[in-house]
Amino acid sequence: MRIEDCYEFGYITRTHxxxxxxxxxxxxxxxxxxxxxxxxxxxxxxIWFHTSWMRYGCRKIKP
Numbered sequence: 001m002r003i004e005d006c007y008e009f010g011y012i013t014r015t016h017x018x019x020x021x022x023x024x025x026x027x028x029x030x031x032x033x034x035x036x037x038x039x040x041x042x043x044x045x046x047i048w049f050h051t052s053w054m055r056y057g058c059r060k061i062k063p
Contacts (some may be wrong), residue, residue: 006044009034022056 010026022042026034038056 003043006043012042021059 010024011027013023013025016023019053028034037058039055041055
């Protein structure tokens with residue numbers, strides 16, 4: 001997977017719980033189009049500008 005093949009559809013709002021769960025805010029017109037998503041990728045930029053991909057599963061999406 002290349003960064004050029006991806007697109008941004010939201011951003012991390014905050015963490016939730018103690019198991020690494022995240023709350024996302026979708027920056028889209030219609031969030032119902034994303035109800036079938038079972039996972040997504042988050043681009044993480046770390047020290048020395050290293051870039052890695054982490055796969056997260058979706059538990060639920062609220063409109």
